Amino acid sequence: MKNYINGTWSDSTTGRTFANLNPANSSDVIGMFPLSSADDVAAAVAAASAAFRAWRLMPAPKRGDILRKAGDIFTRRKDELAAIMTREMGKTLQETKGDIQEAIDTAYYAATETRRLFGYTAPSEMDNKMNMSFRMPIGVCGIITAWNFPIAVPSWKILPALAAGNTVVFKPSDDSPHSANIFAEILEEAGLPKGVFNVVHGQAEAGSALVEHPDVKVIGFTGSTATGNAIAARCGALNKKVSLEMGGKNAQIVMPDADMDLALTGVLWGAFGTTGQRCTATSRLILHTDIHDAFVEELKRQATAIVLGNGLTNSAAQVGPVINQRQLDKVLSYIDIGKSEATCVLGGERDTTGDNANGYFVKPTIFVDVERTDRIFQEEIFGPVLSVVRATSFEHALELANDSAYGLSSSIYTRDVNAAFTAIRDIEAGITYINAPTIGAEAHMPFGGVKGTGNGHREGGWTVFDIFTEWKTVYVDFSGKLQRAQIDNY
Numbered sequence: 001m002k003n004y005i006n007g008t009w010s011d012s013t014t015g016r017t018f019a020n021l022n023p024a025n026s027s028d029v030i031g032m033f034p035l036s037s038a039d040d041v042a043a044a045v046a047a048a049s050a051a052f053r054a055w056r057l058m059p060a061p062k063r064g065d066i067l068r069k070a071g072d073i074f075t076r077r078k079d080e081l082a083a084i085m086t087r088e089m090g091k092t093l094q095e096t097k098g099d100i101q102e103a104i105d106t107a108y109y110a111a112t113e114t115r116r117l118f119g120y121t122a123p124s125e126m127d128n129k130m131n132m133s134f135r136m137p138i139g140v141c142g143i144i145t146a147w148n149f150p151i152a153v154p155s156w157k158i159l160p161a162l163a164a165g166n167t168v169v170f171k172p173s174d175d176s177p178h179s180a181n182i183f184a185e186i187l188e189e190a191g192l193p194k195g196v197f198n199v200v201h202g203q204a205e206a207g208s209a210l211v212e213h214p215d216v217k218v219i220g221f222t223g224s225t226a227t228g229n230a231i232a233a234r235c236g237a238l239n240k241k242v243s244l245e246m247g248g249k250n251a252q253i254v255m256p257d258a259d260m261d262l263a264l265t266g267v268l269w270g271a272f273g274t275t276g277q278r279c280t281a282t283s284r285l286i287l288h289t290d291i292h293d294a295f296v297e298e299l300k301r302q303a304t305a306i307v308l309g310n311g312l313t314n315s316a317a318q319v320g321p322v323i324n325q326r327q328l329d330k331v332l333s334y335i336d337i338g339k340s341e342a343t344c345v346l347g348g349e350r351d352t353t354g355d356n357a358n359g360y361f362v363k364p365t366i367f368v369d370v371e372r373t374d375r376i377f378q379e380e381i382f383g384p385v386l387s388v389v390r391a392t393s394f395e396h397a398l399e400l401a402n403d404s405a406y407g408l409s410s411s412i413y414t415r416d417v418n419a420a421f422t423a424i425r426d427i428e429a430g431i432t433y434i435n436a437p438t439i440g441a442e443a444h445m446p447f448g449g450v451k452g453t454g455n456g457h458r459e460g461g462w463t464v465f466d467i468f469t470e471w472k473t474v475y476v477d478f479s480g481k482l483q484r485a486q487i488d489n490y
Ligand code: NAD
Pocket: 144, 145, 146, 147, 148, 149, 153, 171, 172, 173, 174, 202, 203, 204, 205, 206, 207, 208, 209, 211, 222, 223, 224, 225, 226, 227, 228, 230, 231, 245, 246, 247, 248, 278, 279, 380, 382, 408, 449, 453
């Protein structure tokens, strides 16, 4: 398994490698991947810089044709790729297929945008003059991502970046490198010219070399807030554009007038789907006191029935393992913290039964009697752990939801239209769902968060092009004389 630089598969110049393991069975080694250095990154950036010259001049709709073809190939390879993803990062096949579908949707959406990429025209304040503006590509984009959506999240960045005429060097997570190589295979088969898209595997060393490289003009990052903030600090010093998609601690509010069955399915999916390893996972449940006890009882009953297992070998599995030993240790240590802060009413331990013995499985875990100052209420755990707090009123529920350093997704279950609209206005988050869980996104809508989750950019939809383009303003003066704006005119 190799890097993909200038259309060629190559080993790292370091000769070093890392192992990609199946988190559902850590004795299953998927392959050895290059542990790349700054030299490997430099080779990829050189290829991307050279390819930029021609790629930016290709008519945008022709670039769109290649992306549309990539969408077709993702569709054709969906089942095969889903199995590869489930093996390397653990979520169920149903979920990995959904992950790929997001890339398919994004490919087709980005392709259609190549026939728009609208600029603005505006009247001139002078005679015989026209004003217009265009979105221009920026150059080489460095894309650095996490492992929880190995295809979808890279696609949100890479495909619009390419559509806009940029070239890309992609440093995927070392927990999902195989999926990244399939991404490269698909773009190659779709007809992307050599050097336009490159993959360099590795860890912080390769990621940081990409951030530092002077010919990388934009960084698109998805990962933890700690890493994102460190990258942003370097980009600030280097005057480099950076878009950050970082951590979350998303809250779901359930009011007494809600459809309780609907709210329950929302919590189960939001908290335990993808093993709680989504930036949008529901990790805080804010229950109105009138329904708190009955809701918790039913939630426990239904969560107990969740089947943990290897998505490739156990067709009944609903929830997979956490990603690696480090994350297992982290989740278990947060469970210990939770036990000292609150009351654990479900789970609270690793699952090593039967076929799960060699995997990083954690039982769905629920804490009640959680206080807003507790670490399990405030800190991102990124596992199947739900903290439940009691709200005495709607206003209290909103206050609890907003008591967070993060602001990605949020949700409220209520049938009261006034409460719903107040929540839409007052919850501090990039995304608010009404009567739906915190998780999920559609390719053509802006995605991102406020506070510690982001730095003001939005992926998805038309807004992603604000990250991967810069504006060129053009004035055409056909008066045949010198017209001095603001001097001759007034
Ligand atoms: P991480 O920050 O450890 O790693 C993310 C990526 O950054 C990896 O590719 C890693 O190799 C690279 N990296 C690490 N150190 C670096 C450095 N110094 N310079 C450059 N690159 C470096 O995150 P993770 O554990 O892989 O992912 C989990 C986190 O991702 C969670 O916090 C989750 O909320 C977040 N996430 C956010 C979103 C979103 O859209 N907001 C989506 C998915 C995941």
